[in-house]
Amino acid sequence: MPSVQSVLDPRWCSAQATWRERRRFQETAHTLIRLPESGVDPWDCLLTEETWRxxxxxxxxxxxxxxxxSQTTGIYFFPSREWVGTFCRFVQLLRVRRVLEAGAGRGYLAAVLAPWLSRQGIDFQAIDCAQGEFESGLPRHPVVVTGDAFAEVEAFWPDLVLSAWPPPGQSIAPFCHCASVRYVVFIGEAGGGCTxxxxxxxRFRHRSTPFLSRFGVGRSGRxxxxxxxxxxxxxQIFRKIAEIRDRRARRQSVSRLSDLHDKMPQTIMASER
Structure with missing residues (x-):
């Protein structure tokens, strides 16, 4: 791996960059962002927080x-070693047994999550529709299967769905409404942003997680x-909210029926005149 000191010079990817500078940036990017090959520990392919800084x-x-x-490698979220370790401990504390990574892309994150979660006795599946925005030349890791995550969530029946940088406008509603899903971990920008x-x-009850947000880096910055x-x-929170909404809906329905009942004689009398 090359020295990390100023290795990604902003001038190499600016509009004024020369062909040689752009080429140097691309070569450096592919050297830094690698999918694990056969016999290589996926952990060794991840960078540390210090390196990313x-x-x-x-x-x-x-x-x-x-x-x-991101454009060069086709990867939107760059997890650090610290992020993966923290996420796996988080999943373990939640007592999750099945994890689905939706939109896993080329498998940069899935390649390291699969063995880590397996060691914890957690079933893991990574799926992607294979319609990425960028053609980067970076191969796809075999742990990622091609398919529709919204259909697979009903078949795989996960406790937790992980979604990192989904396309703009793509809702996580099908995941949240799946009867088996307790949590959807969304990696992107707060409030949706550009993803x-x-x-x-x-629509859905949610909570930011600072202990996960502080690690890793996305394409738009920390x-x-x-x-x-x-x-x-x-x-349980989803069920309680659903019960509250149902009670409110019933009260509103009863109130509307009561109003209609009160007004009905007047309406009938008016129509007979």
Whole structure:
């Protein structure tokens, strides 16, 4: 691996960059962001938080560098070793038994999650529709299967769905409404931003997770990235909210019927005149 000191120079991916500078950026990106090959520990392919801070220091140029890195590699979320370790401990504390990664892309995250979760006795599946935005030349890890995550969620029956940087406008509602899903972990921008459906933040009960948000980095930079946990149909919170809404709906229905009953004689009398 090359030295990480200023290795991703913003000038290499600027509009004024020369052909050689762009080529250097692409070669460096593919050297840094690698999928594990046969016999290679996936953990060794992840970078640490310290390395990421050196690669893309926080500031005005951070988003420029990370967006170019995403375009070059076809990866939107770059998990660090610290992020993966924290996430796996989080899943274990939640007593989750089955995890589905929806929109797993080329498997940069799935490649390391699969063995880690397996060691904890947790079933894991990664799925992607294979219609990514960028053609990066980065191969897909065999742990990722091609298919429709919205259909697979009903077949795999997960406790937790992980969705990292879904396309703009794509709602997580089918995951939240699945009867087996307790949690949907959404990685993107708070409130939707340039990924997912902003309406989901109004539809479903959710909570930001600072202990996960502080690790890893997305294509738009650290300041805009947020990891949000949405509560699915199998969670107690979801059920309580559904019960409250049902009670409100019944009260409103009774109230409307009462109003209609009071007005009906007047309506009939008026029609007979």
């Amino acid at each position: 050196r690669l893309a220091p926080p500031g005005e140029q951070e988003e420029t560098v990370l967006t170019a890195l 997912g459906d902003p309406a989901d933040w109004h 300041q805009r990235q947020d990891v949000t946990v949405f509560f699915g149909a199998a969670s």
